[in-house]
Amino acid sequence: MEIKYVTTTCPYCGTGCSFNLVVKDGKIIDAQPSQRSPVNEGKLCPKGVYGFEFINSPDRLTTPLIKKDGKQVPATWDEALAVIAENFGKYKPEEIAVISSARCCNEDNYAMQKFARVVLKTPNVDHCARLCHAPTVAGLNMVFGSGASTNSFMDLANCSLAFIIGSNNFEAHPLAARRIMQAKKKGAKVIVCDPRLTPTAKQADLHIQHYPGTDIQLLNCLMKNIIENDWVDHEFVDNRTNGYEELKACVTQDKYSLENTSKVCGVPVEKLQLALQWLRENQHKTAFVHCLGITQHTVGVDNVRSIAFIQTLLGNIGKPGCGVNALRGQNNVQGSCDMGALPNVYAGYLSVTNPEAAKKVADYWGVTDLPSGKLGLHIPEMLETFEHEPEKLKCLYLLGENPVMSDPNSKGVEKAMENIEFFVVQDIFETETTKYADVVLPGSCYAEEDGTQTNAERRVQRFRKAQDAPGEAKLDWEIMKMIAAKMGYADKFAWETSEDVFNEMRKITPQYAGITYAKLEGDGIQWPCPTEDHPGTPILHITSFAGMPDGKAKLQAIEHRAPAEVIDEEYPFWLTTGATIWHWPSGSMTRRCAQLDRDCPTAWLEMNKKDAEKLGIADGEKVLLSSRRGEVAVAARVMDDIKEGVFFMPFHFIEARANLVTNTAYDPVSRTPEYKVCAVKVTKQEA
């Protein structure tokens, strides 16, 4: 009998906790704490404790599946590769789209974007960062020249004011929430801005319960008062920024007064004043923390920039206990962006439209026909084209993603899936999406591979293989290698181990250049790490905004705009959606973990008591929630914790699919859908 512990990192959220997988005679049977990690010190959330239970589920995909006569039947790898190679070869590059996965390791993502660009020669490569923090990447890049979180989790414990906006970190990033609670224990104040009285808001010293989609109004109002009270850190602003006058002219307009903001946001003036007082009292020791409540809006990029602006005005950048702390959602969404699985950049954020960058990448890969010079399609554009213009886009290679559950307007997504002429999905389970595929390929999960992933504080850490993948399932990058070889590109994918992939990647990715597998033992390393003797970088922008052309942050005028869809007579309630601590978005992994499922087996609709009373709805009663997109039946949860006029629904459950009603309207820059705001109505179901 052999029992061993394999230390690895978590496949769920962007906090990147470590734990040990307990392996008995080659099979994972449990998870145990690993106290060594500086991120979580052995502590875990429910998903860390029980989220391993899906690994050896009998539902795991173990062979390729090929659709024959409308039915998906098991096939051999040779058959599957032959079908794929033949069909991929039929299409022009612009007719193909590739969706990589923020849940897969850096090596898988690097391989996927290389496969898309070298083998399929398509510029259309994207992944689910699109659906969550793409606005952070774009927004912070525009202001600071780097799209990543500026500080570190440990550092959050050093702030004396935590300003949390659009983040329910108690549920979404519990071990990051812990750092904020540590700060609180030391005397820090906590402000939470959220339409819901979430578990996070319950720990706040000040809860600003604003309407969904009114963040810029709120932030501009705060900035107006900071400027008019002369609390601006002029030394910082004068020396390290451009555009202050433009920003000032915008936010000092009357419409951003306390009184008007109070009306627009639905927040008492006293609360805004208290927030201002605390921002002043804790200048240079204030951390802003944000998540999808800020990004999943048609103004997501501008929301993020506004946060960057307010911190810049106060001089709260490049210092401990400060910064813009974007809590990235997926375990490796930071990494998948770093790896260039995006339609506008290569690995290391080299722009595809920059001829020098394109040549550098082409030379490194030894190719001459990279699809450079043009931006590829984003996921929403891919889905729109598949749905409405299927003659333009015909083929999709999808890795580790479940759009039928995760993307807004489910009926539209289903139509898109139906229209795809040749569809390959690579996943670990059959999902609501795989049933549309012509070929389904069985991949490995995090516990079955060596690799690296990058958490929300830019810390690169290891996945370590604890057991073999089941049946004939293979490593994800290995599958791409096999397809590439079948299509005549073996020499471009000549890797034997994940470390080979990593070492190829880091030579062309400046932020990772100094990182090696050996160096990652122990604490991991926060990029940028430009050379092998560099220790990594916990805090960004200490002396300069290195990614900006003149080293200075860019301030601009940003006006508040209403969400794409606002409430009206027909649809008089706001709907916002989000996650829970027990489940991961589409539920394919966590709904197969008995302990997690037991606590949270199905959906609910949070409804304020006063609204429920007016509508005549009792707690637990099933109602019909509808929008211009569709309708869904769901049980009402009547409570005080949600703002009057606003509903909330979690989106994990196929039997009560929140995305049937959500809006596809997206941010024009980042293309991130407005999951957080749409207009709905509720009707009682017939008895």
Added chain:
Amino acid sequence: MSAKGDMCYAWTKDAGIKGECGGAVTSLLKYALQNHIVDAVLTVKKGVDIYDPQPAFITDPKELDACAGSLHCGTLLLPKLIMKYLDGAKDMKIAVTVKGCDAKAMYELAKRGKINMDNIFMIGLNCGGSVTPFTARTMILEKYGINPDDVVKEEIDKGQFIVMLKDGTHKGISIDELEEEGVGRRLNCQRCETKIPRQADIACGNWGVFGEKAGKATFVEICSEKGVKVFDGAVKAGIIDTCAPEAKGLEIRGKIENVMVKMGKKNQKKQFDALGYGAKRLEFMQKESSRCIKCYSCIEACPICSCKDCITKDPNFVIPGRIPPNFMFHMIRYAHVAPSCINCGQCQELCPMDIPNALFMHAMQTEIQELIGAQKPGYDMTQSPLAYSEDKKDSGFVFIKMP
């Protein structure tokens, strides 16, 4: 031939074993494994570095060499792993190295029928307390001004936490001083009175090794018939050598133990008083518990918790899917665990929201013990488990016996 209660200095005859002080423990484990006295050894080894202790489940005697030496960051608790992964030692003989908390955990799990003590051979290790890896690394950097990656060995000696660097230099700071500043040993270790685990079959350490053998021998106290048998067998087989302990050494060992027990009691009073009493304490407990995210780490790690279907999962008591869970979640834990709490500290160390669970539990345990005149949990195999459970059929518990 030795007898229960005998003490001696012992050291290994195996040149390959580089022990902490004499290598007797490693030698005994090797002997037990090689001679099929046990089928496996469950102990602790270094992971990526000295701040990363990991359990080691060993069937190949050669692998024991790497486990020699102390690791003061070894905060993990072993007995529940036997229940979870080794079928409670039902059909397999296992040797286990145990600190005081491990030994008490073993007893309490055995009393509940979760571990077969007939198949367990325990070698106890003196323990002055452990430090969590993160605290150790942070304190070495901030208080010692040393890069924690440069430390090759740490030890606790004469009231100091001492680190040794690659170049042979070392630096020590008084534990009291460190703990005044909020670092040092875990809070439950500061309260602990179980410094020499006599619940084990053989209790070993370096306290009391005085004179010529100082630093070169292990102090051994035989605590059971099983211990007698194994120890004598090892001596007879020429695996270890022994000599009588120095009188001065015995005196020193007694002193150290007494001082540490006194310190433990003092820290209990200090920490429990700070909690307040009555309504004030309850308010504090409710406030701290309001951060709970229902991760179940406390329940999974607790050696007193072993029910198949934990009552916290009954929706009549705790509404599912809410965080924080209603206070009944914690009250169920207090009611079932507090009477038997052995102060192992796992529930507090592993809590993602730093709820001082072990502090609450241990405070309650000391008061309950006084109230009902019971023995300390984890010391006496003949005392029934002090717990109350709905699920009598499954857990085999008895109700608290009032005097």
